[in-house]
Amino acid sequence: MTRETILFVDDEDHLRLSAEQTLHLEDLDVTCFSDAATALSHVARDFPGILVTDIRMPGMDGLTLMAKVLEIDPEFPVILVTGHGDVDLAVQSMRDGAYDFLEKPYAPSRLVTTVRRALDKRRLTQENRALRRQVGARDTIEARLTGRSEVMTKLRAQVRAIAATEADVLIQGATGTGKEVAARAIHRASARDGKPFVHINCAALPADLIESELFGHEAGAFPGATRARFGKFEHARGGTVFLDEIDAMSQPVQAKLLTAIQNRTVTRLGSNDPIALDVRFIAASKQDLEAEAAAGTFRPDLLYRLNVVTLRIPDLEDRREDIPRLFTHLVAEAAARYKLPIPEIPGAVLTAVAARKWTGNVRELRNAADRFALGLDLDIGNPASSGAEGRSLADSMAEHEKSLIAASLTAHGGSLKDTYESLGLSRKALYEKMQKHGLSRGSFTDEG
Template sequence: MSEPIILIVDDEEMMRVALEQWLRLSGFTAHVATNATEALALLDDVRPHVVLTDVRMPGLSGMDLLRAVRERAIATEVILITGHGDVPMAVEAMRAGAFDFLQKPYVPEQLVKTLRRAAEQIALKREVSELRRKLDGGESELATRLIGTSRLMDDLRHLVRELAAIPTDVILLGETGTGKEVVARCLHDFSPRAAGPFVAVNCAAIPAELIESELFGHEAGAYTGARDKRIGKFEFTNGGTLLLDEIESMPLLAQAKVLRVIQERAVERVGSNRLIPLDIRIIAASKADLRAESEAGRFRADLYYRLNMATIPLAPLRDRGDDCVLLFHHFLAEAARRFDKPAPSLHPADVNALMVHSWPGNVRELRAAAERFALGLDAPGRSLGNLLGAEASPAPAAASLAERVAAYERHVIEAELARHNDSIAAVVDALQVPRRTLSEKMSRLGVRRQSA
């Protein structure tokens, strides 16, 4: 925690000055107010961890200030000081929500200990509150970043919400293009580390002879050509989240050194004998089954077991039902805005083509297809089915009739919502369905208004 912020409230100038100087020397950030009214006006700007107030003051008393702070329901503790304390007053103060009640003369060192305990408690409350706010208020944000209405996507969002708050290493397992880096960023952004750096390293893209320098850094002169000191990715990520993408391609020798860093949470630059403590979260992403790779001797088993605190499987697009249609609409609208072109309409045959295509490149392939469709660079009149069919064969098992109907209904409703600027009344008229029927279908199909 950074320096705790204390708001001193006392009408006696000598006491204010003495307290302010003592607390600043003791490692606090101190602000002062001459009375309770002034203190209340400062609360929002100062956001103190603790209000340290005298009880007896002209106008509002310290007890009045305590009650006002509690009525505002802000994350701030209040400690009362008085030279006229008695048991009934102390009991009343504690019942009103005071953190502590001190009587003059007090021992300065004891005051500092009490302030630190109160500030640590508030810092923890604020951290928990902020995390809950992110998780609760982030439901809609998660839904826009991890798009899909299938059960697999519901499960994925649930796992991300749960694991974001837990300071544990994670393995992301999924085919190429399933969105492993997107999930890693969500784990970071919805965690207490969100203010820290997020660093992604593609292990497959680093030459074997450079991987140690890239990950661990080096001192000047550590080897030929190392003229300057270099900070490695582990050290650079301190306080944040490090994504080791395609970790299965990392050389075995480098894996052994990464294991040591992860176990000790400390890194040693090449050419140095000094360990640098690390406070980082490791997310390892792989398209290969790391357990199978370790059993085959291609990946260190000890590193796999150390990383495997939690595993998040990412489903291929072909297993996510009509999520592909929802995603295609999303990427199509995004591309149309970027290229400043109107989004082309999808016909029923196009929706069916999206549903039956195997999507070997998963979401990455889908995004590219949506961008090409938005640009209209293919032959005029060419259907999406022909475009996709020219690139890859359809999935062995086509979508069921119910899935195709649901996908088409979703497409029609979304298209009408877009055409009528989210006006439900206009869509009801255009589709000639009762408002209740439309609402039920939107709920069942996961259709949301853009302005919602």
């Protein structure tokens, strides 16, 4: 990662030397210039640093320099250094886009504090930009199925392999894990992208209308059927039919669905003429359909037709190391959806989010991210370690430790120094714990 640099501009030699020594003592990189034009040549939109400039200088003055810098990047932090008589001018400059100002003579500690705050702001700006580029550049599957845990990496590989085929798919997972998201990712990454994706919630269809909704009907097929109507299966021609909560279907409808899947035809109510279907079926259930089939509540032959390929979506509890980065990603999505700036997420919030038990899985985490993006209070009680039923204390504590380290790494962009200092560990201790939990620094940086 490129080191953050402070561009310091002043035409007085002793002030440049003093600022350089002060900032170097604080382990901050600074490059000094005696004129504005030379400093301006170093500024670029993605420059990882800030500008500190005197206002009164021969040639190009500090205000002109600031205006030119903000033309290159309106979010570039500029700190103005003023004489006693220029305070009103500096205040007006802040309305014009300056980040802050320092009045001569300023204490070295004041310079360091102001510079650090400006660098923090610049870092956040660049992280937000990198996140937007990341979201825009990632392939469809990566963007929809976010996470760097082993189970999510494996799931994405399975989805990529499945998307390239025409095989029907059964997706199983608990409520809120993202079964529909996985189904849409398969559709978007397949040759059927651009054709309809028809989502059918089987549990929400009225029992007396379900056949008409799925298969369509001819005029006069039943009282009130005044004209012929396409069913949802026909509407999906060329695309994908997603049968959500398929276990809610009655046995008679399951039999008709089996025929449709097996023959790739559909017969409207009131007709004897089969209509060819060019669709792919993806079904989803939060129930174990094999157990349902064994109990006689789900047709075994339909199960065997559907589960040519079976995907199992993991609970959030099974990929806790993904929670901090996933929360960050969902906050960015929410901010874009509500047309708001992406808020800064304090490390303490990420730590608390990582420690919480998300019984509603990604859906519950998304709701929390929406509230955070809207500036609402975030209820982050109920730590995960207190609800780890059926697990030993050692396992629960290890999982909790892993999620806290992942949260801190996420909050600090993969910086080991900032992470071990925030956690009160030595560098060696942090490294050993990362090795123990299978955490890699590269997974928490933009390059990762």
